[in-house]
Amino acid sequence: MMSMTLEVAKSRVKELREQIEYHNRRYYLEDKPEITDAEWDSLMRELLQLEAMYPELADPTSPTQRVGAPVAEGFTKVEHEIPMLSLANAYSAGDLLEFDKRVRQVVGDAVRYVCELKIDGLAVSLRYENGVLVQGATRGDGEVGEDITANIRTIRNVPLQLSEPVSIEVRGEAYMPKREFARLNELREAQGEPLFANPRNAAAGSLRQLDPAIAASRRLGVIVYQLAQPGEHAVETHSEALTYVARLGLPAHGERKLCRDIEEVVAYIEEWAERRHQLPYATDGMVIKVDDLALQDELGFTAKSPRWAIAYKYAAEQAETTLRSIELTVGRTGAVTPTAVFDPVQLAGTTVSRASLHNEDLIREKDIRVGDVIVVQKAGDIIPEVIRALPERRTEELPMFRMPTTCPQCGSPLQKLNGEVAWRCMNPECPAMLREGLIHFASRDAMNIEGLGEQWIAILLERGLVRTYADLYRLKKGDLLQLERMGDKLADKLLRAISDSKRNSLERLLFGLGIRHVGEKAAKTLAEKFGTMDALMVADMDSLMQVSDVGPKMAESIRLYFANPSVQQLIGELKELGLNMEYLGARSAADGPFAGKTVVLTGVLAEADRKQAAAWVEQLGGKVSSSVSVKTDILIAGEKAGSKLAKAREILATHPNATLQILDEAEFLRIVDEAGVRG
């Protein structure tokens, strides 16, 4: 690079800036990156090096000098009183030693650092006035962000009210837990929707939405890592600021350590290199911050980042292995998905040997062939993916991958519907589709038949006890008792769960049937708008498309589905078997805002007695408990709340990771009213 002429450098710099701008738009605005973070980082590093070598090429509009991207259309803008900046990066212990040297040159040797795991989500600002949440915003370009208050309110661990009536702004990382990311992508794949590249993009894509119902349906969390104006709150160090923030009831960053020197920092980074994969959220590094706020002030900022902090990035974990075969599986919509099967490798804490290849086009684009050396990594720390093959390592000519023309399960011809990349088995009786379909039908978000998991479904199919969805409701105790490992009690329990599911509201059945493009949310809207299965079955394209969220693709798919005589027969049978075919109004408990939460009531409520309030909590999915402990999720505190409220505050102050949320009566009633369970 040293021998590069200015002309060559200039054109390379231009090219890099254009590429980075392009990828920034894909990443920050569209939440759909095309390249990996490591690839982006290397473009950025090259640009930084060139700009350092050729100062005459400096430009204040270069992406090296700017944060993020401007606000997307449709959002209200929020001006940040204090800019929300990025962080400088370190990739080695050497980089950290240099950072330490620069810091000590300015502030002297008595400096302590706080290390915090770098959560891979998106930065958000939360503003409280007199203890009440008034605004949530994205970082945007650092100066102006997007107003996402309505979405932030749906995040369960963000308190709507603090334990003290203070006015503060905090910053934190909004993230999608790894398991939720996996669940969401599975659902999207099944529905033929594009996948999110990683939890960060999924979180950003969920929060940067104009409809808060989307964010609400995805289980996001926030971890607070900064108090915006610590000077106003009588704290002298960053550590104290986070302790204070936790005392207010905010989810302060808990995975942190105060280090005496940079060597201790390096050791802490090592300590977490592997362990971090066990955390419920994805992390991509460690943030190192000068703890003393007065020293932070002395160090100040560059245009893009604070001089008192640096982000150490762990190397993206990739491994090379050999592709042994490409397996084909048939999903519940009939789509045939190729899966790479390779020699087992250690990756981000586990051994992996399989990764989805999604579709034939992708395999051809990446020219992946059985026998190739391939590079694999885990997207967002959780889902294994094949990044590329290394054709230069081929020692012999390998055959190109070819999709079979018939279903690997039932032998019917495969078809490609217009515009789609997936090949599909169109045989409605294909056993593979039925198996996947039943798993989905019984799942928690669909008919919620507890106990009827993948294994029992496989056994029922194998024994020929079930051939259609309707057969589930025809099962007799005698049938079940023939099965191995099926006891009397278990059989009763299973039959009761199956029978209970008959009473589900229409949306669960609609979602469970697995109509293409009809997700959980669309099922709900359709049930609400049409009221009954009969009305929906005869709806024409026009009336379907009048429903918000229903586009031509979904409307078409619904029409086709109900036009199918075997579907009509199935619905008829389900009706005869006593399944409810109507929308039952208010949300069912398992979707309720308190679903899975342990709730404690205390104090006096003005508008409801304790018993009534408890009934609402239960109707909305919560479990009422009488005492406050670390396991409590929500405390509803009325007037004159005493020892339970004190206990809750104590827990929040002493457990930085506690997610306990304190609601007053007004907030509680607002949730109850939004869910429509109050008369």
Ligand SMILES: NC(=O)c1ccc[n+]([C@@H]2O[C@H](COP(=O)([O-])OP(=O)(O)OC[C@H]3O[C@@H](n4cnc5c(N)ncnc54)[C@H](O)[C@@H]3O)[C@@H](O)[C@H]2O)c1
């Ligand atoms: N793949 C792509 O196309 C593409 C495009 C643009 C950016 N990127 C990725 O984004 C990065 C640059 O983005 P950036 O400017 O947001 O910088 P960054 O993500 O490297 O670092 C700054 C951010 O870290 C976050 N953070 C997490 N934990 C934190 C903690 N404990 N304390 C402080 N901050 C914490 C904050 O949100 C902060 O804004 C790149 O390194 C790259 O990985 C990728």
Ligand SMILES: [Zn+2]
């Ligand atoms: Zn088939």
